[in-house]
Amino acid sequence: MEPQTENLKTAWQLSLGSYYISEEYGFLLPNPLRELPDHYRPWMEIAKKLPHLIESHQLRAHVNKMPLLSCQFLKSYRQQRLAHLVLSSITMGYVWQEGETQPKEVLPRNLAIPFVEVSRKLGLPPILVHSDLVLANWTKRNPEGPLEISNLDTIILFPGGESLRGFILVTVLVEKAAVPGIKALAQAMHAVLQPSQDALLEALQQLKLCIQDMTRTLGRMHDYVDPDIFYAVIRIFLSGWKDNPAMPMGLIYEGISKEPLKYSGGSAAQSSVLHAFDEFLGIHHSEESADFLYRMRDYMPPSHKAFIKEIHSAPSLRDFILSSGHGHCLTAYNQCLEALAELRSYHITVVTRYLVTAAARARSRRLDHLPGPPQALEDRGTGGTAILSFLKNVRDKTLEATLHPSG
Numbered sequence: 001m002e003p004q005t006e007n008l009k010t011a012w013q014l015s016l017g018s019y020y021i022s023e024e025y026g027f028l029l030p031n032p033l034r035e036l037p038d039h040y041r042p043w044m045e046i047a048k049k050l051p052h053l054i055e056s057h058q059l060r061a062h063v064n065k066m067p068l069l070s071c072q073f074l075k076s077y078r079q080q081r082l083a084h085l086v087l088s089s090i091t092m093g094y095v096w097q098e099g100e101t102q103p104k105e106v107l108p109r110n111l112a113i114p115f116v117e118v119s120r121k122l123g124l125p126p127i128l129v130h131s132d133l134v135l136a137n138w139t140k141r142n143p144e145g146p147l148e149i150s151n152l153d154t155i156i157l158f159p160g161g162e163s164l165r166g167f168i169l170v171t172v173l174v175e176k177a178a179v180p181g182i183k184a185l186a187q188a189m190h191a192v193l194q195p196s197q198d199a200l201l202e203a204l205q206q207l208k209l210c211i212q213d214m215t216r217t218l219g220r221m222h223d224y225v226d227p228d229i230f231y232a233v234i235r236i237f238l239s240g241w242k243d244n245p246a247m248p249m250g251l252i253y254e255g256i257s258k259e260p261l262k263y264s265g266g267s268a269a270q271s272s273v274l275h276a277f278d279e280f281l282g283i284h285h286s287e288e289s290a291d292f293l294y295r296m297r298d299y300m301p302p303s304h305k306a307f308i309k310e311i312h313s314a315p316s317l318r319d320f321i322l323s324s325g326h327g328h329c330l331t332a333y334n335q336c337l338e339a340l341a342e343l344r345s346y347h348i349t350v351v352t353r354y355l356v357t358a359a360a361r362a363r364s365r366r367l368d369h370l371p372g373p374p375q376a377l378e379d380r381g382t383g384g385t386a387i388l389s390f391l392k393n394v395r396d397k398t399l400e401a402t403l404h405p406s407g
């Protein structure tokens with residue numbers, strides 16, 4: 001490799017790192033911590049028993065007795081991320097312990113104050129986000145072993161047992177499958193700057209393969225996650241208090257604000273991967289979809305959001321391809337769009353099975369062994385979006401970006 005190319009490659013590797021993006025794990029937090037310093041034992045004791053405490057209706061009582069702890073002993077970034085995962089999970093359990101008909105609309109100060117404190121340190125909202133539930137919620141059973149589901153475990157869980165574990169870990173694997181694509185994207189941006197059409201072609205082909213691999217990985221959801229459990233048990237714990245008829249006013253964070261605050265629930269729409277791909281490929285979503293998707297960027301770690309912004313302000317890939325007249329690059333670009341639209345179509349079939357069909361089944365027969373499904377959230381996304389029309393619109397706009405050779 002020529003020294004100049006080597007320098008550029010190193011520069012980009014450094015630059016991924018400077019956005020807290022790992023060469024090995026992408027947007028996943030590398031090797032998340034499982035324990036906090038001993039000072040925070042009262043939080044950890046509750047968090048580790050969360051499914052049991054929620055199912056036995058004891059969580060709120062335990063939280064009310066929790067001491068008010070300051071965040072000053074959370075020294076490292078990974079400790080702060082674990083604290084956010086722990087406090088956000090306790091918060092979701094506290095609010096939704098009795099289902100959607102009896103949410104708690106006030107978060108007690110001993111939970112609200114440290115939760116908001118650590119959220120401010122991290123630049124995250126005080127609610128469970130994708131970067132908690134997925135990016136910071138995985139661990140290898142055997143540290144030397146591979147990143148495969150048989151060697152993975154979660155750190156914090158809600159009710160939902162193996163289905164919830166599967167939901168989280170398959171999403172971890174989708175994030176991991178995205179890593180070669182994130183690197184290819186970085187290489188392609190350099191290829192545009194150099195400029196090198198050969199390097200660009202190679203990077204685009206790599207990106208297409210990566211997106212196809214993400215789709216295959218998403219398909220593993222069916223092996224691990226029971227739709228009825230997802231719909232009736234898990235979903236409510238991902239629900240937020242913005243655009244949610246079950247909590248129209250929002251949530252009062254005691255000791256922080258007298259006015260209720262509104263935040264959307266956790267969703268992989270908060271994953272940085274597709275936002276980055278969309279920006280890189282120059283896909284423009286309709287105003288309504290874009291409003292929601294842009295809002296989701298405020299639920300990402302600020303460094304990942306900044307990475308997406310950098311891609312947005314880089315020279316346009318589409319203009320480069322059109323002006324260069326390089327037919328192979330144009331074809332490879334269009335194939336990336338097709339692969340991305342296929343990923344989105346496949347995601348729609350997953351959402352249909354886990355939300356729409358499961359909702360219909362829950363309506364037609366009450367599942368005796370399960371608590372009632374959340375009524376107010378029916379037909380809506382966890383973030384409160386009209387699901388299918390939104391997702392189809394986002395998919396269709398992906399294909400509308402297709403380039404046609406000029407002349």
Ligand code: HEM
Pocket residue numbers: 167170171174175218221225230266267268269270271274344347350351354355380381382383384385387391394395
């Ligand atoms: C059982 C599995 C899943 C269900 C039920 C589901 C559900 C949803 C819903 C309801 C939305 C609409 C936005 C919202 O209301 O929050 C959404 C959006 C989205 N989901 Fe999923 N999802 C699942 C798995 C995944 C996985 C594993 C990924 C990949 C990491 C993913 C990526 C996305 C993205 C990127 C969006 C934003 C729309 C787009 O860019 O196409 N989802 N999902």
